[in-house]
Amino acid sequence: MNVIETIGLGKRYGRTWALRECTVAIPAGHVAALAGPNGAGKTTLLNLAVGLAAPSAGGVTVLGGRPPGSPAALDGIAFVAQDTPLYKNLSAADMLHLTRNLSRRFDQPYAQDRLGELGIPLKRKTGRLSGGQRAQLALTLALALRPRLLVLDEPVAMLDPVARHDFMATVLTAAAADGVSVVLSSHVLADLERVAGYLILLSRGRVQVAGEIEDLLATHRVLTGPAAEAGSYAGRPVVHAGRAGAQAHLLVRATADDPVPPGWAARPVGLEELALAYLREPGAAAPAAPPRTPESETEVTR
Amino acid sequence: MTALTVPARPEQAASPRPLPWRRMAWVTWRQHRVALAGVAALLGAWAVYLWIAGLQAHHAYAAVTGCQPTSSPACADMLNNFTLTVGDFNFAYGDKALAASVMLQTVPALIGAFIGAPVLARELETGTFRCTWTLGFGRWRWAVAKLVPLAVTVAAAAGVTSLVFSWYVQPFFSDGNNSPFTPELFDLRWVTFAAWTLAAFAIGALAGMLTRRVVPAIVATLAAYTGLALTAGLYLRWHYATPLVTSNPNVPSSAWIVRQWWTKGGRFAFPGQPSQQLLTQLCPPSSVAPGKVQGLTPTQCLVQHGYTQWTSYQPVSRFWPFQWIEGGWLLALSVLLIAATIWLVRRRAA
Numbered sequence: 001m002n003v004i005e006t007i008g009l010g011k012r013y014g015r016t017w018a019l020r021e022c023t024v025a026i027p028a029g030h031v032a033a034l035a036g037p038n039g040a041g042k043t044t045l046l047n048l049a050v051g052l053a054a055p056s057a058g059g060v061t062v063l064g065g066r067p068p069g070s071p072a073a074l075d076g077i078a079f080v081a082q083d084t085p086l087y088k089n090l091s092a093a094d095m096l097h098l099t100r101n102l103s104r105r106f107d108q109p110y111a112q113d114r115l116g117e118l119g120i121p122l123k124r125k126t127g128r129l130s131g132g133q134r135a136q137l138a139l140t141l142a143l144a145l146r147p148r149l150l151v152l153d154e155p156v157a158m159l160d161p162v163a164r165h166d167f168m169a170t171v172l173t174a175a176a177a178d179g180v181s182v183v184l185s186s187h188v189l190a191d192l193e194r195v196a197g198y199l200i201l202l203s204r205g206r207v208q209v210a211g212e213i214e215d216l217l218a219t220h221r222v223l224t225g226p227a228a229e230a231g232s233y234a235g236r237p238v239v240h241a242g243r244a245g246a247q248a249h250l251l252v253r254a255t256a257d258d259p260v261p262p263g264w265a266a267r268p269v270g271l272e273e274l275a276l277a278y279l280r281e282p283g284a285a286a287p288a289a290p291p292r293t294p295e296s297e298t299e300v301t302r
Numbered sequence: 303m304t305a306l307t308v309p310a311r312p313e314q315a316a317s318p319r320p321l322p323w324r325r326m327a328w329v330t331w332r333q334h335r336v337a338l339a340g341v342a343a344l345l346g347a348w349a350v351y352l353w354i355a356g357l358q359a360h361h362a363y364a365a366v367t368g369c370q371p372t373s374s375p376a377c378a379d380m381l382n383n384f385t386l387t388v389g390d391f392n393f394a395y396g397d398k399a400l401a402a403s404v405m406l407q408t409v410p411a412l413i414g415a416f417i418g419a420p421v422l423a424r425e426l427e428t429g430t431f432r433c434t435w436t437l438g439f440g441r442w443r444w445a446v447a448k449l450v451p452l453a454v455t456v457a458a459a460a461g462v463t464s465l466v467f468s469w470y471v472q473p474f475f476s477d478g479n480n481s482p483f484t485p486e487l488f489d490l491r492w493v494t495f496a497a498w499t500l501a502a503f504a505i506g507a508l509a510g511m512l513t514r515r516v517v518p519a520i521v522a523t524l525a526a527y528t529g530l531a532l533t534a535g536l537y538l539r540w541h542y543a544t545p546l547v548t549s550n551p552n553v554p555s556s557a558w559i560v561r562q563w564w565t566k567g568g569r570f571a572f573p574g575q576p577s578q579q580l581l582t583q584l585c586p587p588s589s590v591a592p593g594k595v596q597g598l599t600p601t602q603c604l605v606q607h608g609y610t611q612w613t614s615y616q617p618v619s620r621f622w623p624f625q626w627i628e629g630g631w632l633l634a635l636s637v638l639l640i641a642a643t644i645w646l647v648r649r650r651a652a
Contacts, residue, residue, distance in 0.1 A: 050436050054649065071318050074438045081432035087333065088428070094332060101325040102439040104318065138433075145437075 001028045001064040003149045003181045004049045010057030010205075011044050018044040020205040022058070026183060026198065028149075030212070031175050033196035034185040035275055040202040042185035043082060046153050049183070050079045063148060075104045078142035082153040084135045088127030092120055092137055099141045111144035132163030139167060143174050150174065152184035156191060168195050193271040201275055203282050213271060220274055223250045225264035239284050240277035251277040321439050326447030334452060337417050345409070345459050349466045352402060356470030363473035406467060406490050410502040411527050413456050418506020419519035421448060422643070426514040442648040449507055449640050457500040464495030475556070482621045483558030485535045493629035501632045502527045504639035511646045534628070542627045545614035551601055556618040565610050576604055 002025045009022040019041035026032045034042045047053040048060050051069025066073045086095055092115060100106035115122060118140075120133050129137065135155060142150055152171070156164040172195055174180045186192055192199070199216060201209035209216065220239070227248040239251040251269060260266045269277075278284055331338075369377035422445070425431040435441035468491040475482050482488065489498055505526050510519040545560045553559060564571040572580075585603035601611060616624070 052432060052435060069441075071320070071438065071440065074436065074440065075318060077436070079432065079436040081429060083429065085429035085432055087430055087433075090332070098329050098332070099433075099437065101329055102321070102434060102437040102444070104321060104438045141433075 002026060002061075003028045003032075003064075004060070004062055004183060005065075006045075006048075006058060006060045008058035009045070009048065009055055009060050011041075011048060011053060012056040017056075017205050019048070019202075020057075022202075022205070022207050024200055024207050024210050026181075026200065026210075028064075028181045029179070030198040031172065031182040031184070031196050032198035032200060033192040034183060034200045034202060035189055035192055036187065036202035036208075037279060038187055040187075041205040042187075042202055043153055044205075045202065046079075046151055046183070046185055050077055050151055052079075076148040077151060078145040078147035078149070079151045080135075080138045080142050080153065080155055083158060084138035084155070086126040086134060086138060089125060091123050091125050092129070093122040095126060095137065095141060096122075096144075099144070103145050105146045107144045107146055111140050114140045114143075130163075131158050132160065132166070135159055135163065135167055136170070139170055143170075143180075146178075147180060150180050150182045152182065154185055154187070156186065157188070164191070171195065189272045189275050196271075199271070199275070201278055203279055206282075208278050208282070208284065209275075216274060217269060217271065219253055219255055220269045221252055221254045221256070221258070221266045222269050222273070223252055223254075223260065223264045223266050224248070225250075225261070229263065240281045242277075318438075320443065323443070323447055325439060326444065327451070330448050330451055334417075334421075334448075337420075338452075338455060341413065341417065341456060341459055345463045348402075348406070348409075349463050352463070352466045352470045355402065356466065359470060359473050402467070402470075403487055403490055406463070406495075409460065409463070410495070410499040410531075411524055413460070413499050414502025414506040414523045414527050415520045417452065417456055418503035419510045419523045420516050421452065421507050421510060422647070423510030423514060423516045423519040426510070427516055442644055445644045445647040449643065453500055453503050453507075453636065453640060456503050457496045460499035461496035464490055464492065467495075468492050481556050481558050482618060483539075483616060483624070488539070488624070489531070489535065489628070491625070493625045494632070497629040497632035497636070498531065500636045501530070501639075504636040504643070505530070508639045508643045508646075511643045511650075539624065539628065540616060542624050543616065543620055545616055547612060547614045549610050549612055551605075551611050551613075553613050553615050554618065558616040558618075560614045560616060562611060562613045564604065565612060566608050571609060576600060576609075580604075 004024070004026040006022050006024050009019060010017060011019045022041070022045060034045065036042055044053065048055055049062055049068055051067075051073060060068055062068050062073050063076045066076075087098070090098065096106075096108065096111050096115075100108060112122070115137065118133070118136050120129065120137055126134060126137060135158070139152075139155070142152075150171070155171075156167055159167060168191070171182055171184070175182050184196075197213055199209060199211065199213050200207060224247055227243050227246050229248075237253045239253065241251075242249045251274065254266070256266075256268075366377070366380050369380055371377070422431075425434070431441075434444055439447075471487065471491070482491070489495060502523070506519065506523040509522040509526065510516070513519045513522055540558070540560045561573070562575070563573045564576065581600050581603070584607050585600060604611070
């Protein structure tokens with residue numbers, strides 16, 4: 001099952017396309033990272049998936065073929081928006097009560113226990129909580145909904161490193177222990193390497209790379225060799241060529257079994273390096289999207 | 303690879319029942335109780351003041367009507383005193399009741415601007431709509447459950463206040479010397495005040511949805527409400543029914559005079575009141591024509607010169623139909639505006 005599946009999805013605000021020709025399928029059971037520079041369309045894609053926005057083109061379904069915003073989709077998806085907006089004049093306890101009232105499932109004991117563990121006072125107004133506490137409260141509210149999919153939009157952008165670490169640890173626990181699928185967006189690539197198992201790289205409103213991080217890392221290598229010969233390398237597709245003095249670094253699509261040309265050295269690539277290489281080459285196509293069968297496509301567009 | 307244990311298909315087939323409306327009741331109350339308490343305090347204080355002032359007016363009026371014998375100088379003096387110092391809305395501008403009415407005029411605008419406009423604008427401005435619109439209750443039902451109870455509550459509170467006010471000013475209209483159509487008072491009494499308050503709230507809610515910011519929404523609400531109220535008072539209201547036309551110069555003072563004009567020999571002469579120039583020419587104040595009584599009123603003088611005064615007016619019997627007509631179209635407008643707001647919530651792109 002795909003938790004989010006889009007076909008030719010596009011969203012236009014006025015005359016600007018925030019997202020264009022986005023075709024991606026995010027399978028369930030992953031912590032999927034949506035990465036890309038600011039303005040790449042990450043928030044737009046997530047807003048479309050949770051039903052806050054309506055597509056201008058194409059289609060999107062969630063939780064295995066459901067329209068976003070439909071009752072079943074609302075019940076199954078918990079969303080933590082950018083900057084974790086909460087009602088500032090309500091106390092944490094009131095936020096719990098509000099969320100419980102407006103949703104079909106709400107695990108009140110879990111939420112209270114977790115806030116207790118985190119030391120977030122229930123009586124305090126959310127406007128007087130620290131940024132980290134607010135983010136944790138928003139995450140607790142989302143997890144207490146017992147969702148099948150947790151969508152987080154730039155959840156840690158405003159947090160200090162400790163709060164960031166704690167937040168991500170909670171997300172990972174939920175994903176591992178309760179089998180919650182997670183889709184989170186971030187423009188901080190370093191954050192993602194530790195937590196994500198699936199990567200979608202968005203650039204200028206288009207999907208560049210989509211695939212399991214393990215596979216992506218296994219199918220890309222960095223070749224280092226003399227800069228003078230960089231242009232003549234023709235063994236495997238080059239994603240990005242970088243120079244450092246007399247040395248050239250090429251990110252190529254190759255596995256560990258592929259032969260290395262004489263005079264060149266090959267080494268595995270890190271996630272951040274891979275993502276940066278693609279982002280520097282917006283024209284580079286995404287080879288890693290798994291080929292989908294015609295049936296699955298017709299099912300989505302239906 | 304699928305780590306989920308919940309099967310997708312069976313759940314999808316059975317569309318879940320919507321969450322009960324009462325779930326939102328607590329949310330609406332919790333989020334707006336301060337504003338509603340403000341409305342209750344403001345209008346409650348007003349109602350108490352109007353009630354005390356009303357008691358005084360009713361006592362004074364009872365003393366006048368109970369005065370025996372009616373023709374005695376003491377009674378005439380008392381009646382004169384009552385009508386002139388308390389009763390005459392059109393001229394006694396220092397009057398308490400008139401001041402109260404002016405203050406009351408601002409209430410719908412304030413409710414529209416400070417209750418109606420922020421309801422959605424604040425959610426959109428602070429981003430909190432992203433919390434609630436993605437929950438299982440559903441966003442358009444959320445909007446319904448917020449707007450409808452608030453609209454009903456503010457309209458009911460305004461209605462109660464205007465009942466007290468209507469009772470207060472009742473004596474001034476009992477003798478038939480004042481027109482209940484007086485623009486300062488017509489929309490403060492009985493049905494119309496609640497309807498105007500409801501309309502102001504609905505304007506505010508829609509303005510908030512359209513502007514998505516609290517301050518612009520407040521400004522837009524005040525502008526739109528004032529424009530609508532002025533348009534209704536100055537241009538719309540007298541069109542509710544075709545005015546009666548009479549050439550009888552003694553139109554009862556309880557009637558609402560829409561227009562006056564003069565004709566001579568079946569032809570239109572001039573509108574409104576005769577000019578000073580015409581009066582001096584036809585009826586010089588010093589002229590004492592032989593066989594005529596001195597001291598004709600200008601009207602009588604003009605009538606003698608072959609002029610006829612025409613008056614189009616709304617008789618006092620149309621007060622209640624006009625109340626219902628104004629209340630009706632305002633209710634319809636409010637329902638339309640709230641429905642439009644909910645439709646926008648439903649289709650709005652974040």
